[in-house]
Amino acid sequence: MTNEGLLLILSGPSGTGKGTVVKNLMAGDPSIRFSVSATTRAPRPGETDGKEYFFLTRERFHEITADGKMLENAEYCGNCYGTPLTPILEWTAQGLDVVLDIEVQGGAQVKQKRPDAVGIFILPPSLQELEHRLRQRGTETEEGIRGRLQAARREIQAAVHYDYIVINDTVESAVAQIQAIIHAEKNKTSRNQELIERILKK
Amino acid sequence: MTNEGLLLILSGPSGTGKGTVVKNLMAGDPSIRFSVSATTRAPRPGETDGKEYFFLTRERFHEITADGKMLENAEYCGNCYGTPLTPILEWTAQGLDVVLDIEVQGGAQVKQKRPDAVGIFILPPSLQELEHRLRQRGTETEEGIRGRLQAARREIQAAVHYDYIVINDTVESAVAQIQAIIHAEKNKTSRNQELIERILKK
Numbered sequence: 001m002t003n004e005g006l007l008l009i010l011s012g013p014s015g016t017g018k019g020t021v022v023k024n025l026m027a028g029d030p031s032i033r034f035s036v037s038a039t040t041r042a043p044r045p046g047e048t049d050g051k052e053y054f055f056l057t058r059e060r061f062h063e064i065t066a067d068g069k070m071l072e073n074a075e076y077c078g079n080c081y082g083t084p085l086t087p088i089l090e091w092t093a094q095g096l097d098v099v100l101d102i103e104v105q106g107g108a109q110v111k112q113k114r115p116d117a118v119g120i121f122i123l124p125p126s127l128q129e130l131e132h133r134l135r136q137r138g139t140e141t142e143e144g145i146r147g148r149l150q151a152a153r154r155e156i157q158a159a160v161h162y163d164y165i166v167i168n169d170t171v172e173s174a175v176a177q178i179q180a181i182i183h184a185e186k187n188k189t190s191r192n193q194e195l196i197e198r199i200l201k202k
Numbered sequence: 203m204t205n206e207g208l209l210l211i212l213s214g215p216s217g218t219g220k221g222t223v224v225k226n227l228m229a230g231d232p233s234i235r236f237s238v239s240a241t242t243r244a245p246r247p248g249e250t251d252g253k254e255y256f257f258l259t260r261e262r263f264h265e266i267t268a269d270g271k272m273l274e275n276a277e278y279c280g281n282c283y284g285t286p287l288t289p290i291l292e293w294t295a296q297g298l299d300v301v302l303d304i305e306v307q308g309g310a311q312v313k314q315k316r317p318d319a320v321g322i323f324i325l326p327p328s329l330q331e332l333e334h335r336l337r338q339r340g341t342e343t344e345e346g347i348r349g350r351l352q353a354a355r356r357e358i359q360a361a362v363h364y365d366y367i368v369i370n371d372t373v374e375s376a377v378a379q380i381q382a383i384i385h386a387e388k389n390k391t392s393r394n395q396e397l398i399e400r401i402l403k404k
Contacts, residue, residue: 001369001379121391126404159398164389167203167397177203177389184386187366187379189323195369196361202328 002191005031005092006182007114008099011107011162012122013152015134021122021166021174022101028175029182033091035100038064041079054084072102072109083110097182104158111161118185119162120178125169127152204393207233207294208384209316210301213309213364214324215354217336223324223368223376224303230377231384235293237302240266243281256286274304274311285312299384306360313363320387321364322380327371329354 012018026032038054040061049055056064061080065073073082083100091098100110100117110117124130130152134145159165164181168174185191214220228234240256242263251257258266263282267275275284285302293300302312313321326332332354336347361367366383370376387393 123398123401126401128404153402156398156402160391160395162391164386165391165394165398166389177385180382180385181389183379183382184366187368187383189362189364189367192367193362196325196358196367199325199328200355200358202330 001186002195003095004191005094005096005098006185007088007092007110007117008097008178008182009107009110009117009119009162010099010101010122011104011119011155011158012168013124013130013155014148015130015137015152016122016124017133017168017171017174018101018122020171021168021178022099024171024175025178026099029097029179031095032097032099033087035083035088035098038070038082038084039079040081071100071113072106074106074109104155104161108158108161116191118164118181120164120166120181121156121159121162122174123156123159123165123167124152125167203388204397205297206393207296207298207300208387209290209294209312209319210299210380210384211309211312211319211321211364212301212303212324213306213321213357213360214370215326215332215357216350217332217339217354218324218326219335219370219373219376220303220324222373223370223380224301226373226377227380228301231299231381233297234299234301235289237285237290237300240272240284240286241281242283273302273315274308276308306357306363310360310363318393320366320383322366322368322383323358323361323364324376325358325361325367325369326354327369 010018010022026034036050036054038056038061040056040058043049043055061082064070064084065082069085070082071085071088073080088098107119111119127149131145131149134140134148140148166174166177212220212224228236238252238256240258240263242258242260245251245257260282263284266272266286267284271287272284273287273290275282290300304312309321312319329351333347333351336342336350342350368376368379
C-alpha cells in the first residue's frame with residue numbers, strides 16, 4: 001500500500017471530546033504526528049513555543065503566508081492563526097500520518113488545497129448529550145452553553161463536506177473507527193496508481 | 203453509523219487467492235453474506251442448487267432479467283450467468299453486508315447500476331508470485347498458465363476502476379484490510395446524511 005502519510009482533517013464542535021479522541025489515537029499509533037498551529041498572539045503563562053502553538057511575530061507569519069507555506073490561515077480577535085505546511089510535507093513524505101485539529105472554515109480551506117486530505121467530522125451522539133457534556137465541565141455560564149450549542153449546530157451543518165463522520169459515543173469506539181478509516185484510505189486505488197503500474201511492469 | 207448493509211464487489215485475477223480471502227472474511231464476520239450467482243448451465247456432479255449456483259432454465263433466467271432483477275448478467279460459452287438482485291436487497295436492508303465475487307466486466311456493470319457499491323480489487327504481490335502460485339496448484343498446462351497470466355494482466359488494468367486495492371500477501375493481512383474498508387465505508391458521510399439530520403433536528 002501507499003508509503004505516503006495521510007493528511008487527516010479532524011473537526012467537531014466544542015464539547016464533543018475531540019481532544020481526548022486525538023490524544024488516544026496518537027497514543028495508540030506511533031506513526032501519527034500532530035500539526036501544531038502558528039499564531040501571532042502572545043503565549044499565555046505555561047504555554048511553550050512549538051507545543052500549544054508556534055508563536056510568531058506578525059512579520060514572520062506574513063512572510064510564511066506570502067511564501068505559500070501556510071496550508072490555511074485566518075484572523076480572530078486581531079490575531080493570526082495558521083497551519084504551517086513544511087512539517088506536514090516532511091512528515092507525510094516519511095510515511096507519517098498528520099492530524100490537523102481544526103475548525104470547519106480552516107478544514108474547508110485545507111480540503112480545497114489538498115483534495116487528497118481525509119476529512120473526519122467528530123459528532124456527539126446527540127445535541128442533548130453535547131449539552132450534558134458542556135454542563136458537566138462546569139466552566140461555562142448558561143449563556144456560554146447556549147452560545148456553544150448554537151455554534152455546534154452551525155458546525156454540524158458543515159459535517160456534510162467531510163469524507164467521514166465518527167460519533168464519539170465512547171472514546172475507544174471513536175478511536176477504532178478513525179483507525180479503520182486510516183487503514184482503508186491507504187488502500188484507496190487513487191493513492192496506489194504507482195503500485196498497480198509497478199505490478200504490471202515487472 | 204448507517205444501518206444499511208454494504209454491497210461489496212470483489213474482483214481479482216485467478217490464482218490471487220481471492221476465494222480463500224472471502225472464506226476467511228466470512229468466517230470472521232457473521233453479518234456478511236455471499237451472493238450466489240444464477241446460471242443456465244447444467245449442474246455438475248456434486249453441485250447443489252443455491253450453493254455453487256442457482257441453476258435456472260433459460261426461460262426463468264430471461265424472465266428475471268427482463269424484470270430488472272439481475273444486477274448484472276453475461277453469456278459465456280452459450281450459458282447465461284447473472285447476479286440475482288432480490289437476496290442482495292433483502293440482506294442489505296437487514297444491515298447485512300453482501301459480497302459479490304465477480305470478474306471485472308460484471309463488476310463494472312454492478313458499479314454502474316449501484317455507485318454506492320464498494321469495489322475492492324485483490325492483487326497478487328507481483329506477477330512472478332502469481333505465476334508461482336498458479337504453478338504450485340499443479341492443475342494447469344504451461345499454455346494454461348501463460349493464458350491465465352495474460353488474463354491477469356488485462357484484469358489488473360481494470361483495477362483502477364475499483365475503489366480500493368488489497369494485496370493478498372498473507373490471507374490474514376488481506377482480510378484485515380477488507381475489514382477496515384468495510385468499517386470505514388460505514389462512516390462515509392454520504393451514507394449517513396440522515397443521521398446528521400437526525401442529530402440536528404432533535
